[in-house]
Amino acid sequence: MDISYPINIYKAHFMKIFTFPGGIHPEYCKDISIREPLREGALPHTAVIPLSQHIGAPNAAVVKKGDVVEEGALLGKSDSFVSSPVHSSISGKVIDVKKAFNPSIGPVESVFIERDETKEPKKYGERETAEVPPKELIEIVRSAGIVGMGGAAFPTHVKLTIPEGKKIETLIINGAECEPYLTCDHVLMIRNTQALLDSIDILIKILEPKKVYIAIEDNKKAAVFAFQKALKKSSNKCAPIAEIAVLKTKYPQGGEKQIIKAITGEEVPPGGLPLDIGFLVMNVGTVNAVYDAVRFRKPLIERIVTISGDCLYRPGNYLIRVGTTIKEIVENYGIELFKEPGKIIVGGPMMGFAQPSMDAPVLKSTSGILFLSGEGAQVFDEGPCVKCAKCVDVCPVRLIPTEIMKNVRAENWEDAEKLYVEDCIECGACAYSCPARIPLVHYIKEGKSFAMRKK
Ligand code: SF4
Ligand code: SF4
Incomplete structure (x- = not known):
């Protein structure tokens, strides 16, 4: 299906553009993929499904070699609250359960499924959701194995379970998609605008925020237009409190703390969470998955x-x-x-x-x-620090990457900690800007892992 869009209709000059201090402007390279139609990928002959795809406790397999599984069947789960189950993405036969490569964390226990080519993809019937109470909605999200799809993979049901005494005042739907090359969120926002608004209604029922921002960078004009148009005639519950926040295109605009700062000027304290100041930020892909889970009982x-x-x-x-x-x-x-x-x-x-x-x-x-x-x-050779402070200028968290790097190199771990190494969001803006090509994030990650091991 063609997703070309009426880009001329967008009137950016009427809208305030939000941003945050620091950041960089890499070459975005989004044109390569954005004008192509969304295509349905062929079903895999063999699916390799890692049992751990989330932050939190790993899952244990509930299937074994030789089992026949349907699409959507549970493959692994954990009793821990901070965990997320995984499901079969195809119908077929389990041909192995063994360690395999997870692209972000290395080898983990994985289920290998050989597809049964006689089986059609499963059809998920629509369900009535208006009467489902908030607690049950969170349980549906948990059972569907939904995690943050913007990269962090934090279990969504944990994020939606607000501790006693805390309150979400503001919900930010994160459609910034600030990483170069990526356009998957842009396409999703154009194609599934109404489903996303319906899902925001579900989130409002769970969280009861007073305000919702749909945050989109100003290089995604079609997505801004799609939401403008949909909200204008919308009967959704979110419509009276939802506002589109157009963000300046800048990396890492999509970071939770950066997006909060850009739109509202508020700052999450060092070591704190958005929840501490009444915010919840959710990636648009995750919002879409919540919709699929609640309306269709479809796992991720x-x-x-x-x-x-x-x-x-x-x-x-x-x-x-x-x-x-x-x-x-x-x-x-x-x-x-x-x-x-x-x-x-x-x-x-x-x-x-x-x-x-x-x-x-x-x-x-x-x-x-x-x-x-x-x-x-390209892989570059590391040179000596020339004390240009470019890494300091671009850091969105206002850290001093060069000083942290020096302390980590000298194994002065405590000093690195005093420089708030744990607050680094690993965005890589410092390393990108460094004329000496020093792999600053590598050193900072070392400092962070020392700080975390101490806890
Ligand atoms: S990787 Fe960390 S230290 Fe470097 S710019 Fe990003 S937040 Fe700052
Ligand atoms: S950007 Fe690189 S060369 Fe410049 S101060 Fe930072 S670490 Fe040193």
Whole structure:
């Protein structure tokens, strides 16, 4: 289906544009994929589904080799509250349960399912949801295995369970999509605008916020227009309290703390959470998954993934089943790699993970797969710090990356901690700006892991 849009109708000059201090303007490269139609990816012949795809306790398998499973069947679960179950993305036979490569955390226990090619994709019937109480809605979200789809993969039911004494005043729907190359959220916002508004109504029922912002960067004019149009004639409960916040295109605009600061001027205290100051930020992909779970009782088994880079003929956005390996995408989607990629990245180029092989499967949190050559794939030699302070200027959290790096190199862990290393959001803006090509995020991650081990 064509998703071309009436870009001229957008009237940006009537709207206030929000932003945050610091940040960078990398080459965005979004044109490569945004004008392509959304395509349905072929079902995988063998799905490789990691039992841990989230922050929190790992799942234990509830299936074994030889079991026959239907699409949507439970594959793994945990009794821990901070965890999220995983489900089968296809119907077929379990051919193995063993360690396999998870593209963001390395080898984890995974279920291998060989697809039964005689089975049609499952149809999910619509359910009436108006009378479902908030607690039950959260339980539906938990059972469907929904996690943050913007990259963090934090279990959504945990985020929606507000502790006693706390209150969400403001809900921010995060459609910033500030990472270069990625356009999956943009496509989703254009195609599923009404479903997203319906899902915001579900979230309002759970959280009872006074205000909702739909936050979109100003390079996604079609998405801004789609929401403007939908809200204008909307009978949704969210319409009277929802406002579109157009954000300046700047990286990392989509960070939770940056988006709150940009729109409202409020700051989450160091070491704190948005919840501490009455905010909840949710990625649009996650909001869409909440809708599918509540309206259709559909678990999180597929998502839109941006396939992009400078090595392929058919970049674009594809609806892909969780567990589909990069190898199957390359072989079966007709994307035609016309040159050998120097680097394959899962996620965006700033925060994504370079892959050592094509065996990595699509996860619930996989927003993009990039096949890059040239500068995008270059590895640079590290030089000495020239004390230019560029890393300090761009840090959106106002850290001093160069000082943290020096302390970590010298193993002065406590001093790194005193520089609030734990508040780093690992956005990579500092390393991107460093003329000496110092891998600052690598050092900062080391400092963070020391601080976390102490707890
Ligand atoms: S120190 Fe952390 S938050 Fe600051 S720019 Fe570097 S990676 Fe981003
Ligand atoms: S940007 Fe790089 S060279 Fe400049 S102060 Fe920071 S670490 Fe040093």
